[in-house]
Amino acid sequence: MSQLEHGERVTTTRSAGVGAATADIEVRHLSRTFDDVRAVDDVSLTVGAGLLTGFVGGNGAGKTTTMRMVMGVLSPTGGEVLWGGRPITALDRRSFGYMPEERGLYPKQPVMDQLVYLGRLRGMGTAAARQSVTEHLERLGLADRARDHVEKLSLGNQQRVQIIAALMGHPRALVLDEPFSGLDPAAVDSMADLLREHTARGVPVLFSSHQLDLVERLCERLVVLARGRVVAAGTPDDLRTRSVLRHRLVLSGDAGWVRGIPGIHAVDVEGHTALLEIVEPGAERRLLEEALRRGDVLELSPQRPSLAQIYREVTA
């Protein structure tokens, strides 16, 4: 792989009057070792500009460690992170919105004050920060809590304040570690809308989650991590086509006999219904002949694999 392939890949999108020079975040061969344990092992992935990329994997898969290295909070043992094709700098990261895994705020400072403070630290003017905070508080239903101390808010509401801290002021990229955990369905929807607005501006968004249904619903790209390695990456449809297609077979009689058909893997058999994988091409012909010999075939349909199923397959 040559350096030239990673030349300037900065896409400049201008929409709704908000100018943001955005780019891809590229993670290349990133590794991190903690006392001989490889937490992240040669991870490469791309968070494309304007794309919502979901980062999934079990506990300890290395998602947080990878995100911390992307944000420069942790140094990699090997590998590098690129922004717009060149090694990322601390200054680039300062215009990113970041939501760490373990997070908190100043417990005894009012919501508005500390969000304005965090905005100012990232270079916003006081008035602009105040306006941005006000808008976000309204969107997330917290407008009347602006003057309350953070410690007086419920955990879900503290979570919303955290989200505002990451999203305010048109960040150039978003790196969000479990941004949806602890949110009620209404807040999940508001959050999803907000994230889509950012990707519409051309901002790359990387977020991790355990909620696979949510990731499936929201993401344009998916990266699956297991034991520190990328085990699958691509669009949800890419992953589906890579997965072994399953079929549902419904018969008029008992379906137990399907287990004996060569080239067919019976995943699950229950009464008249069987869930099958066609391991050997052409085996479905033998299956149908045998089925028709034994009675009626009420249904034979391909099953669209759920993300949860794909996830179980790739992380197995």
Next chain:
Amino acid sequence: MTTTQHRSPESPTDLSHTDGRETVGGDVTGGTERAWLVVALREIVVRMTNRAFLVSTLVTLVFIAGYGAFSVWQAGRTSTYTVAVEDAEGSRLVGQAATTAHSQDEKVVVEPRVVGDAAAARSVVEAGEADAWLHQGTSGWVLTSNDDVDRALLGPLETAVRTDALTTNAAAAGTTVAVLERGSTLATSQFDGQQSTSGFVKGATFAFALLFFMAAMMFGQQIAASVVEEKQSRLVEILVTAIPVRSLLAGKIVGNSVIALGQVLLFAGVGLVAVSFTDMSTLLPSLSTAVVWFVLFFAVGFFALACLFAVAGALASRTEDLQSTTAPMTTILMLVYVLSFGLSGTALQVASFVPIASVVSMPGRILAGDVAWWEPVLALLLMAAFSAATIGLSERIYRRSLLQTRGRVSWKQALRAPE
């Protein structure tokens, strides 16, 4: 295959913000410009709106001002003593005592009150209408009272009785009191022509030590607490991706130092005003000089301490760890505090050049008037060098330990960890 940047596996962070960028508009720009100032202003605002801080400052001020007010009240009060006597002879002695007392302290008035007999005298003294009863005993004058007689009354009365008796005796011996007393007095003087002030110097040094100790402990602990608060609440990850670690540390140090110095200036100012109302007001010029030096030393020394306390905060991962990570500073401060009373001579001279200890000892020596002009200047330069070195060292340790949120980092580990 592109080679990757290989960093030392132990190095925890990659936060070397090198560039500076202008702050513009309403978007996050990653501007480093004046990030430390934003941090410093927050520290100041948070402290100034902290009720505990305001109350403790106010209480201390009331205490200092109260001392001044008490002195003024004490000084402005006229003490009147009434002495019961039986005859004109007694009245004459009391009159002489009144003159002596008034010449010593013009706020003291002594009056005679003529009573009929011992019983009447006893009743007026017991009723509190007179302080004592001056009468003839078998072998001279006797002063009878219910309680101890004040020195302010007893002294002049003794002098009056003694002078009166001496005059009579001298006349009987054919001479005069003046002749008898010739050469019998001991005059006191000091080589530099100053009044004796050693007690005053001790008192002022104590005040310096107390002020320094209190401020350093209070603000030091606050700095450490505010650092660990950010670590404990994990805000630190957001902060250090937003601004350079150096700006965060600088903002904290500057913000807290400004408040600490402001508070010390306030206390010192009110204290000087309080002293100006007391009978020590003649010493005000030399005290003011010492206070100015104290504030200078304090400002420079506090910077170093503030850095060390910030490091102590960074080494802890929870508020509970602070007690052990701040122990080295607490010990040093205690030593400075205790030693500042005990030292004298050469030891004191040495201490007045040792950074941190010099904050208290050098102004004390200046007040005692036994320093050459270059001595405080040299001590201050030494302290400045010490502070600069501490700031440099602290920044490194702070950067290394700030993001280690799992457990406490020891000073040794932090110092040994590779950059």
